[in-house]
Each structure stands twice: as structure tokens, then as C-alpha cells.
Amino acid sequence: MEKKHSKQFSSANPGVVLFVLDQSGSMKETYPEGGSKAAFLHKVVNRTINEMINANMDGETVKDRAIVSLFGCGGKGATEIRTDKLSGFANNPLRIESATQKVSDGNGGLVEVSTQNPVFFEAQAGGPTPLGSTLEVVKPVVAAFMDKYPDSPAPVIIIVSDGLPYAEGVDEEAKAIAEAREIMDLQGNDGSPLIFNCHIGNGANKCTFPSSEDDLHDEQARFLYKISSEVPDSYKEAAAKLELELPDNCRGMVSNADPTTLIKFINFGSSGASQDRMSNN
Amino acid sequence: MIVNVRGYITSKDAEAYKDCADHYACNLQLHRFAIADGVSKSFFPKLWSKILVDKAVEQTCDEDGALEDCRKEWLSQVTRRVSRPEVKWFTANAFLRQEPALSTLVTLAFDEENMCWTASAIGDSFLFFVPRGREDDMEHWTKLSSKPEPVVFDNFPDYLSSRGGGKGEARHTAGLIEPGTFYLMTDALSEWVFENRGDALRLIQTDWTGQNGFRDSVNRLRHSGVLHDDDSSVLIINVEDDGIGDICYGKVDVSSLEDLVGMEETLQHCKDTVALRKAELWKDIEEIIDNANLSEYAKREIKDQLSKDDALAN
Numbered sequence: 354m355e356k357k358h359s360k361q362f363s364s365a366n367p368g369v370v371l372f373v374l375d376q377s378g379s380m381k382e383t384y385p386e387g388g389s390k391a392a393f394l395h396k397v398v399n400r401t402i403n404e405m406i407n408a409n410m411d412g413e414t415v416k417d418r419a420i421v422s423l424f425g426c427g428g429k430g431a432t433e434i435r436t437d438k439l440s441g442f443a444n445n446p447l448r449i450e451s452a453t454q455k456v457s458d459g460n461g462g463l464v465e466v467s468t469q470n471p472v473f474f475e476a477q478a479g480g481p482t483p484l485g486s487t488l489e490v491v492k493p494v495v496a497a498f499m500d501k502y503p504d505s506p507a508p509v510i511i512i513v514s515d516g517l518p519y520a521e522g523v524d525e526e527a528k529a530i531a532e533a534r535e536i537m538d539l540q541g542n543d544g545s546p547l548i549f550n551c552h553i554g555n556g557a558n559k560c561t562f563p564s565s566e567d568d569l570h571d572e573q574a575r576f577l578y579k580i581s582s583e584v585p586d587s588y589k590e591a592a593a594k595l596e597l598e599l600p601d602n603c604r605g606m607v608s609n610a611d612p613t614t615l616i617k618f619i620n621f622g623s624s625g626a627s628q629d630r631m632s633n634n
Numbered sequence: 635m636i637v638n639v640r641g642y643i644t645s646k647d648a649e650a651y652k653d654c655a656d657h658y659a660c661n662l663q664l665h666r667f668a669i670a671d672g673v674s675k676s677f678f679p680k681l682w683s684k685i686l687v688d689k690a691v692e693q694t695c696d697e698d699g700a701l702e703d704c705r706k707e708w709l710s711q712v713t714r715r716v717s718r719p720e721v722k723w724f725t726a727n728a729f730l731r732q733e734p735a736l737s738t739l740v741t742l743a744f745d746e747e748n749m750c751w752t753a754s755a756i757g758d759s760f761l762f763f764v765p766r767g768r769e770d771d772m773e774h775w776t777k778l779s780s781k782p783e784p785v786v787f788d789n790f791p792d793y794l795s796s797r798g799g800g801k802g803e804a805r806h807t808a809g810l811i812e813p814g815t816f817y818l819m820t821d822a823l824s825e826w827v828f829e830n831r832g833d834a835l836r837l838i839q840t841d842w843t844g845q846n847g848f849r850d851s852v853n854r855l856r857h858s859g860v861l862h863d864d865d866s867s868v869l870i871i872n873v874e875d876d877g878i879g880d881i882c883y884g885k886v887d888v889s890s891l892e893d894l895v896g897m898e899e900t901l902q903h904c905k906d907t908v909a910l911r912k913a914e915l916w917k918d919i920e921e922i923i924d925n926a927n928l929s930e931y932a933k934r935e936i937k938d939q940l941s942k943d944d945a946l947a948n
Contacts, residue, residue, distance in 0.1 A: 407728065410677075443722070469726060
């Protein structure tokens with residue numbers, strides 16, 4: 354029998370990478386890199402989509418080996434920001450910003466060139482964190498994808514937030530745990546969807562890829578543990594390249610992530626759509 | 635010697651011929667053959683693999699000079715494309731980052747004067763020479779690629795880079811021309827041959843007798859899980875001894891990728907035209923029905939009936 358979570362992203366069987374992005378009011382707080390948490394997360398996710406496009410581009414066309422879905426979780430409730438094939442993002446960014454980049458001049462030196470940086474969605478922050486309600490909206494999207502693409506890799510859901518779920522009148526924390534479990538219980542040919550969680554913090558008391566809930570000493574980390582999938586072997590190579598240490602049977606989660614860890618974690622979670630685990634075909 | 639040549643090519647299952655990054659070329663005047671597999675994640679790999687095989691079947695250049703010429707040609711063509719006003723942001727960025735195209739390459743040349751052959755290979759595309767009657771004895775086959783023994787197919791082949799450098803060194807081999815069959819193949823087919831040996835050769839013999847037969851056979855193998863879904867191309871060069879020293883070509887059936895792309899695009903254009911005309915026609919029909927002195931119910935019934943008929947016709 355074929356091993357679960359071993360299928361590769363391909364044009365015939367595209368994978369889905371679904372981001373759930375915290376857009377609550379606390380995301381306005383400053384982050385160590387300067388600017389707000391929301392602005393930093395916005396940059397990282399835009400850049401990640403850009404890298405997926407580069408990894409699936411053969412010159413003038415982008416191969417649709419991945420579908421990217423962006424969901425916001427904030428003052429407007431659960432909002433689907435954008436779901437599109439990679440070529441859709443590539444051909445229709447919201448806007449293009451100019452930037453400069455240093456590249457090799459071919460003679461051992463560097464030369465500064467002007468590059469075009471695409472922006473695929475806007476940063477937002479305001480209101481509570483209705484994560485449970487957002488996962489309730491995400492669940493049928495994931496199930497529909499698995500129905501439509503039964504031979505595709507199991508969907509990957511990357512949740513990034515800066516605190517515990519909260520919304521007036523609803524126990525969003527309990528709801529998030531229940532919804533996440535239902536998503537993780539969906540069954541496909543490549544196994545169940547994977548949920549990876551990153552909690553943005555200041556890097557103090559950082560907890561990465563724990564193997565047991567007993568090792569966790571704060572409420573935030575214990576919550577994330579409950580809503581995170583065990584990391585399959587197929588992700589271990591990508592983790593090693595990013596210098597992320599993965600103990601056996603660990604969960605795909607980080608709490609109190611500093612900016613560097615956040616970037617690495619998102620690269621790790623989306624590695625199926627970039628170079629590391631993608632078919633060379 | 636009578637030499638029969640077959641060449642077939644197909645793209646990945648969900649892709650069109652225009653997406654195929656494999657190329658091959660034959661020059662029957664110079665008795666030279668080449669096959670290349672462009673690495674699809676690199677920058678303009680289709681262009682690079684085509685330039686490489688076209689150059690490889692010319693006789694005039696030495697190897698290093700030929701590769702430099704290929705690089706200049708690739709850069710010239712890419713620069714032209716990137717200079718177009720409608721260039722996409724991701725193409726322009728990759729060009730500024732000086733990203734290269736990467737490709738494998740296998741070449742085969744017959745020396746008619748000395749009745750011998752030489753071959754070279756870099757990457758995980760393979761040349762197999764199977765002496766006549768040795769189809770089931772793989773140890774008697776010549777197997778050439780730059781992959782180390784034991785051969786393991788992975789996502790990290792050696793390649794030639796369009797911007798200098800590259801990965802790995804080409805390997806070379808040579809032999810006397812004798813009855814048997816040369817197979818030049820890109821990686822997915824090579825892996826399948828390694829795993830199925832004589833059985834694979836027998837299937838090639840019976841099923842790969844034309845482009846359609848090849849494509850159908852490859853799709854069947856993919857769907858049964860024994861062949862990876864990759865661009866797949868093959869040159870089959872069969873040598874028979876007719877008692878005469880010269881090389882004489884018998885049956886030559888080599889599909890042209892450009893022709894297949896053109897055919898596919900023309901077919902799509904025809905389908906689009908039919909769809910457009912049908913949409914226009916449907917508008918006219920709706921107008922006729924809407925203007926008829928009938929009840930709304932009757933109008934709806936007619937439209938439903940015509941829709942059903944249309945669906946049946948499709």
C-alpha cells in the first residue's frame with residue numbers, strides 16, 4: 354500500500370496550501386523586525402506565494418501544481434481572501450511594487466538591479482480571533498478539494514496567529530479544537546489533511562515541534578498541540594534543509610515564534626509547492 | 635547495414651505538447667542522434683533542450699565550442715523574449731537573477747567509414763544498446779548515462795546549464811556497429827526499462843509503432859502505476875545487417891514535436907471557433923423564441939428541448 358502523505362505536487366494532481374491568517378486587532382502590535390505583526394506576516398506570505406510561483410515557472414508560464422487558498426480570521430469573521438491556482442496568482446497580482454536586489458555581475462561582484470515584487474493580498478488587523486468559526490468555514494473547502502482531486506497530495510493548512518482564539522459569546526477555543534479534529538479526520542487517498550500551527554511571539558520560551566503535550570507548560574502551546582498534525586516523514590527533508598529539528602512523532606507547531614522561525618515554519622509548511630518536495634517532472 | 639529509426643514524444647498526462655520540455659533530433663545525413671530532457675523547474679528549459687539537440691546533430695563544432703554556442707543562442711533568444719513589452723513580472727525577475735536553463739543530453743553518432751559508433755550522456759537520460767537476441771540479458775546491454783552505479787532515479791540529475799557550469803561530467807562510450815537496437819530515452823522511460831528489461835523491450839516492439847500507439851501505451855503504463863508521469867521521449871534506432879558495409883536508412887518514423895504542438899493548437903482553435911459560433915447561434919435562436927407569439931411556458935419548453943438536443947449532439 355502506498356505510504357500516506359507521500360504524493361508529490363504535480364499538474365495532474367495539484368496540491369492545496371491553505372493559509373489561515375490571524376487578522377485580529379492584536380496583530381497591530383509591533384514585531385521585532387519593525388512594523389506590525391500583520392505587516393510582517395503579510396510580507397512573509399506574499400513572498401512565499403512568490404517563491405511558489407518561481408519554483409513552478411518554466412520561463413513564461415506557471416504550472417498549476419498548487420492551489421493556494423488564503424483565509425482571514427479577524428474582525429470581519431472568517432473571510433476567504435483569495436483561492437486560486439498558482440497561475441491565477443502569477444497572472445493577476447493585486448499590484449506590483451518595485452524593489453532593488455543585488456545579483457551577481459558574473460565577475461565575482463554584485464550589481465543592484467530593479468525587481469518587481471508582486472502583492473497578492475492586503476494586510477488587515479482589527480477585532481477578535483474567531484479561529485473556531487474560521488475552521489468551520491475552511492472545513493468544507495478542504496473536503497471539496499479532496500473530492501475534486503482524490504489523487505492529489507493531502508491538503509496542508511497553515512494557521513498563523515498571535516494568541517488564543519476569542520470572540521464574543523462563543524467558546525472559540527473549544528470550537529477550534531473540535532473543527533480542527535474534524536478536518537484532521539477527513540480521509541483521502543494520501544491520508545488526512547495536515548494542520549500546522551505557528552504562534553507569533555517574541556521568541557522567548559519558544560516551543561518548536563513538541564512530541565508530547567506533557568512537555569508543554571503554557572496554555573497557548575497546549576492549545577496548538579491539540580490542533581496540530583503529526584509531521585509525516587515526507588516533510589523531514591524540507592525541515593532539515595531549513596535547519597528545523599524534528600523529533601520523532603512531533604506535531605507541526607511552533608509557539609512564541611520570532612521572525613526567523615516564522616519564515617522557516619511557513620517555508621516548511623508550504624514546501625510541497627516549492628522545490629523541496631515537488632516533482633522534478 | 636540497414637538502420638530503421640523511430641522517434642516518439644509525449645508530455646505529462648495533464649499537460650499539452652507545448653509544455654513538453656523534452657526534445658530529440660536526428661540528422662540522417664551525418665548519422666547523428668540526440669535526446670534531451672529540460673529540467674522543468676529551470677528557466678526556459680524547452681528552449682535549452684531544443685538548442686542542445688539541434689546543435690548535437692550538427693557535425694561542425696567541437697564539444698566545448700558547441701556548448702558555448704548553445705549558451706549564446708539560448709541567451710540571445712531569452713533576451714529577445716524578456717525584452718517584449720508584455721513580459722510577465724516573474725519572467726523579468728528570473729532573468730535579472732540570471733537564472734539558468736538546465737537539461738540532460740544523450741548523443742549518438744555513427745562513423746560510417748570505420749563502422750563504429752560513439753555516444754555521450756550527461757544526466758539521467760539513457761542510451762541503451764541491446765545486441766540482437768540479447769533482449770533478456772541486461773548484463774549484455776550497453777547502458778550509458780552519467781548516473782553512478784547502482785542506478786537510482788531521483789530528482790537531482792546531472793545537467794548542462796545554459797549559464798555555464800552545470801552538474802556532473804558527461805560519460806562516453808563507443809563500439810562497433812553490429813545488429814541490435816539503440817534506445818535513447820529520457821528518465822521516466824529509462825527507469826521503466828531498468829525495472830522491466832526484456833518485457834519492456836517486447837512491449838516497445840509491439841506497441842510503439844507510431845506516435846499514437848506510443849502515447850496510448852505510455853498513458854496505459856502511467857495509469858497502471860508502472861511509469862512515472864513525466865515528459866517522455868524515445869529514439870529507437872534499429873540496426874540490421876544486410877551484408878553491405880554502408881549505412882542505409884530503411885523505415886524512418888520520427889514525430890516532430892513542433893508538428894504535434896501545431897496540431898494541438900489548431901485543434902484547440904477549431905474547438906474554440908465551434909464554441910464561439912454555437913454561442914452566437916444560440917443567441918439568435920433565443921431571440922427567435924423570445925419574439926415568438928407564445929406563452930412563457932412554451933418558450934421555456936422550446937429552450938429546454940433545444941438545450942437537451944444540443945447536449946445530445948455534443
